[in-house]
Amino acid sequence: METLWFMIIAVMVAAYVVLDGFDLGAGAIYLGAAKTNDDRRKILRAIGPVWDGNEVWLLAAGGTLYFAFPLLYASSFSGFYLPLMMVLWLLMLRGIGIELRAHMENPVWVGFFDLIFCGSSILLAIFFGAALGNVVRGVPLRADGYFFEPLWTNFRASGDTGILDWYTVLTGVIALVTLTTHGSLYVAVKTDGELNQRTRSIALWMCPVQLILTIVGLVATCYVQPTVLDNYRQHASGYLIPVIVLGSLGVMIYAIRKEQDKIAFVGSAVYIVGMLVGAAFALYPMVLPASTNPAYSLTIYNTAAGRHGLTVGFTWWALGMILAVGYFALLFRMFRGKVRLEGEGY
Amino acid sequence: MDSALLVHRIHFAFTVTFHYLFPQLTMGLAPLIVILKSIGLRRNDETYHQAARFWAKIFGINFLLGVVTGIPMEFQFGTNWSHFSRFAGGVIGQTLAMEGVFAFFLESAFLGLFLYGEKRLSPRAHWWSAVAVFLGSWISGYFIIATDAWMQHPVGYVKVADGSVQLSSFWELVFNPWALWQYAHNMSGAVITGAIVMASVGAFYLLWGKFETHARIFVRVGVVAGLIFSILQLFPTGDGQGRMIAESQPVTLAAMEALFVSQPGAPLVILGQPNVDEHKIDNALEVPQALSFLTYRAWKANVQGLDAFPQDLWPQNVALLYYSYHIMVGLGTIFIAITLVATLLLWRGKLYSARWMLWILLLALPFPYIANTAGWITAELGRQPWLVYGLLRTADGYSKMVSAGNGMFTLLGFLGMYTVLGILFLFLVRREIEHGPVSEISSQH
Numbered sequence: 122m123e124t125l126w127f128m129i130i131a132v133m134v135a136a137y138v139v140l141d142g143f144d145l146g147a148g149a150i151y152l153g154a155a156k157t158n159d160d161r162r163k164i165l166r167a168i169g170p171v172w173d174g175n176e177v178w179l180l181a182a183g184g185t186l187y188f189a190f191p192l193l194y195a196s197s198f199s200g201f202y203l204p205l206m207m208v209l210w211l212l213m214l215r216g217i218g219i220e221l222r223a224h225m226e227n228p229v230w231v232g233f234f235d236l237i238f239c240g241s242s243i244l245l246a247i248f249f250g251a252a253l254g255n256v257v258r259g260v261p262l263r264a265d266g267y268f269f270e271p272l273w274t275n276f277r278a279s280g281d282t283g284i285l286d287w288y289t290v291l292t293g294v295i296a297l298v299t300l301t302t303h304g305s306l307y308v309a310v311k312t313d314g315e316l317n318q319r320t321r322s323i324a325l326w327m328c329p330v331q332l333i334l335t336i337v338g339l340v341a342t343c344y345v346q347p348t349v350l351d352n353y354r355q356h357a358s359g360y361l362i363p364v365i366v367l368g369s370l371g372v373m374i375y376a377i378r379k380e381q382d383k384i385a386f387v388g389s390a391v392y393i394v395g396m397l398v399g400a401a402f403a404l405y406p407m408v409l410p411a412s413t414n415p416a417y418s419l420t421i422y423n424t425a426a427g428r429h430g431l432t433v434g435f436t437w438w439a440l441g442m443i444l445a446v447g448y449f450a451l452l453f454r455m456f457r458g459k460v461r462l463e464g465e466g467y
Numbered sequence: 468m469d470s471a472l473l474v475h476r477i478h479f480a481f482t483v484t485f486h487y488l489f490p491q492l493t494m495g496l497a498p499l500i501v502i503l504k505s506i507g508l509r510r511n512d513e514t515y516h517q518a519a520r521f522w523a524k525i526f527g528i529n530f531l532l533g534v535v536t537g538i539p540m541e542f543q544f545g546t547n548w549s550h551f552s553r554f555a556g557g558v559i560g561q562t563l564a565m566e567g568v569f570a571f572f573l574e575s576a577f578l579g580l581f582l583y584g585e586k587r588l589s590p591r592a593h594w595w596s597a598v599a600v601f602l603g604s605w606i607s608g609y610f611i612i613a614t615d616a617w618m619q620h621p622v623g624y625v626k627v628a629d630g631s632v633q634l635s636s637f638w639e640l641v642f643n644p645w646a647l648w649q650y651a652h653n654m655s656g657a658v659i660t661g662a663i664v665m666a667s668v669g670a671f672y673l674l675w676g677k678f679e680t681h682a683r684i685f686v687r688v689g690v691v692a693g694l695i696f697s698i699l700q701l702f703p704t705g706d707g708q709g710r711m712i713a714e715s716q717p718v719t720l721a722a723m724e725a726l727f728v729s730q731p732g733a734p735l736v737i738l739g740q741p742n743v744d745e746h747k748i749d750n751a752l753e754v755p756q757a758l759s760f761l762t763y764r765a766w767k768a769n770v771q772g773l774d775a776f777p778q779d780l781w782p783q784n785v786a787l788l789y790y791s792y793h794i795m796v797g798l799g800t801i802f803i804a805i806t807l808v809a810t811l812l813l814w815r816g817k818l819y820s821a822r823w824m825l826w827i828l829l830l831a832l833p834f835p836y837i838a839n840t841a842g843w844i845t846a847e848l849g850r851q852p853w854l855v856y857g858l859l860r861t862a863d864g865y866s867k868m869v870s871a872g873n874g875m876f877t878l879l880g881f882l883g884m885y886t887v888l889g890i891l892f893l894f895l896v897r898r899e900i901e902h903g904p905v906s907e908i909s910s911q912h
Binding site (some may be wrong): 200 | 536558898
C-alpha cells in the first residue's frame with residue numbers, strides 16, 4: 122500500500138511538472154521570444170485557460186502527500202521552510218502577473234507585469250529543480266525525523282548543507298533549461314508564423330545544452346549520493362530509464378529539425394517524466410535521505426499514514442482522478458488548436 | 468507565551484483571515500450567478516446574461532485572489548504546524564486531499580470554460596460550466612469545514628503507538644455532525660456576503676443613475692437572497708451550531724457569553740465589556756434568563772460559567788472571543804432587519820426610489836465580511852487552548868524547528884505581499900464597477 126501511494130504521488134508530481142512546466146517555460150522565454158505586444162498576448166492566451174488547472178496538480182499532489190505520508194510532509198515542509206515560503210510568494214506574483222496584465226491599459230504597468238511573470242517563472246523553475254536536488258542529496262535529519270536547512274551555508278554538498286550548494290544549483294539550472302525547452306515547444310505548438318519559428322529555434326538551441334547538462338547531472342548525482350545506484354544494480358531494468366531519457370532528447374532534436382512541434386513536445390514530456398521516474402526509482406523506498414545518519418532517513422514506511430486510511434483513500438482517489446482526467450480532456454479539447462487574437466474570442 | 472508559538476499563530480491567523488475575504492464572496496456569488504444565468508436562459512433575456520457576465524468578472528478577480536492566498540494555507544500545515552500535521556495528518560489528510568482531488572480540479576477546469584469559453588459554448592453548456600464552478604467551490608468549502616470540524620470535535624479516529632491519531636471511520640469523519648452544522652452556517656454566511664455585495668453594487672448604480680436595468684436586478688436578487696439566508700443564518704444553522712457548542716465545548720460557550728459564574732436562569736448579555744480580572748461584565752445590558760432558554764430551551768436551566776472549569780482549560784483570550792461572537796450575532800441581526808425592510812419596500816414597489824434605503828444597502832457592503840471574519844475568530848479562539856479539541860494543545864502543534872526569527876521574516880513578507888495584493892484588488896474591482904455591466908466580455912484577454 123505504501124509503495125502504491127509512493128507511485129501515485131510520483132505520477133502526480135510528474136503530471137504537475139509536465140503540465141505546469143510548459144507554462145513556467147513559456148514564462149521563462151516570454152520576454153526573450155515575444156518582442157511585440159501581440160506576440161506576448163498570444164503566449165498568454167496559449168496558457169491563459171490552462172495554467173491555473175495545471176497548478177492545481179501541485180496542490181493535489183501536496184494534499185495527497187499530506188494524506189499518505191504525513192510525517193514526510195511535516196518534516197520536509199518545516200525543514201525547507203524558507204525556500205517554500207519564497208516559492209509561495211513567487212507563485213502568487215506569477216498568478217497575479219498572468220491574470221492582471223490583461224486588466225492594465227498603461228504600457229508602463231503592462232511592462233511591469235510582463236517582467237513579474239517572466240522573472241517569477243524563471244525563479245520557480247530554478248527553485249523546483251533545487252528542491253529535487255535537495256531531496257536526492259539528502260538533508261541533516263535528526264533522530265526525531267525533523268531538520269531545518271538555512272538557505273545556504275558553504276555551498277558544499279556534504280556535511281552542514283544549505284538549500285543551495287553547487288549540486289542543487291546545478292539541478293536548478295537543469296530544471297530551468299528543461300522547462301525552457303518544454304515551454305518553447307508548447308508555444309511553438311500553439312502558435313504559427315514568426316513566433317512559432319522563434320520558439321522552435323530557442324528549443325533547438327536549448328536541446329544540446331540540455332543534453333550536456335543531463336549527463337553532467339547524472340554524473341554529479343552518482344558522486345553526491347552514491348546510494349542512488351543501489352536500486353539500479355539490483356534491478357537492471359532500471360537502466361531503461363536513462364536510455365529513455367537520452368532517447369527522448371534525440372527524438373526532440375530530430376523532430377524540431379523536421380518542424381514536428383507536437384512530436385518534439387511529447388518528446389520533452391517523456392524526457393521530464395523519465396528524469397523524475399529515474400529519481401523516484403533511485404530513492405525508493407527512501408523519500409528523504411538523511412545526510413547525518415542513514416538510519417534517520419525518512420522512508421515510505423516510517424512516514425506513512427495508517428493502513429486503514431491509505432486503503433480507504435485509494436477508493437476515493439481513483440474516483441476523483443477519473444473525474445479530473447475527464448475535466449481536463451474536455452478543457453484541452455475546448456481550447457485546442459492554434460491561438461488566434463481575433464475571431465472566436467480565444 | 469512562547470514567542471515562536473505566538474509568531475506561528477499570528478502567521479496563520481493573518482494569512483487565513485486575509486484569504487477568507489475572497490472565498491466567502493466567490494462561494495456566495497456562485498449560486499447567485501447560476502440564478503442570474505438560469506433566469507436569462509428561461510426568459511431568453513440578454514440583460515440577465517449581461518448581469519451574470521459582470522458578476523463573473525468580479526468572481527474571476529476574487530477567485531484569483533482566493534487561489535493565490537489559498538495555496539499558503541495548505542503549505543502552512545507543513546511549514547508552520549508540522550507537529551500538528553504529524554499528529555493529525557493520518558486523519559485530516561483525508562479531507563484535505565479530497566478537497567484537492569474532488570474540488571480543485573473541478574473548479575479550475577470549469578472556471579477556464581466559464582470565464583473564457585462563453586463564445587465557444589452553447590448557452591446551455593455555458594450554464595453547466597457555471598454550475599460546475601458553483602459545485603466545485605461548495606465542495607471545496609465542505610472539505611475545509613470537515614477538517615476544521617474534526618479539530619473542533621474529533622471523531623472517527625484511533626490513537627496509535629507513535630502518539631499520532633489515525634483514521635478509523637471514514638464516514639464518521641466525513642459526516643461529522645459538527646461539520647454539517649458548521650457547513651450550513653458558514654455557507655449561508657458566504658451567501659449573505661454575496662447577496663449584500665450584489666445589492667450594494669446595484670444600489671450604487673441606482674444612486675448614480677447608471678445601468679438602471681441591471682442595477683434593479685442586482686438589488687432585487689441581492690435583497691431577497693440576503694433576507695432568506697440572513698434568516699437561515701440565525702435559525703436553524705446558528706442555533707444548531709450554538710447548541711452543539713453548549714454540548715461539546717461548554718467552557719467555550721461560557722467564554723463566548725462571558726458568563727463567569729454558573730447559574731440557573733442565566734442572562735444573555737447584549738452589550739457590555741468583559742472584565743476578565745474581576746470576573747464580571749462592565750456596563751452590562753442583559754436579557755434575564757435568555758441564555759438558559761436559548762441553550763437548553765428552559766428559562767430556569769443551569770448554565771455552566773467559566774468558574775466550573777479549571778483556568779487552564781479556558782480559551783486564553785476571553786475578551787476577544789466575547790467581542791467577536793457578539794459582533795457576529797449583532798451584525799447578523801442587523802442584516803435581517805435591513806434585508807427585511809428592503810424586501811418589504813421591494814414588494815410595495817418603492818425600493819428603487821427609496822434613496823435612504825439604497826444608501827443603507829450601499830454602505831452595508833463591508834459588514835458581512837466583518838461578520839464572517841468575526842464568526843471564524845469565534846470558532847477558532849473558542850477552541851483554544853486546544854488545536855485538536857481535547858487531544859492536542861496549540862502550544863504542542865507548531866513547528867519546533869522553525870524559529871521565531873524565521874517565522875517573523877515570512878510573516879512580514881506576507882504582510883507586505885498582502886498589502887500589495889489588497890491594493891491591486893481594490894483598484895481592479897473599483898474599475899470593473901465603474902465600467903459597469905454593459906461592455907464586451909473579456910475583450911482584452
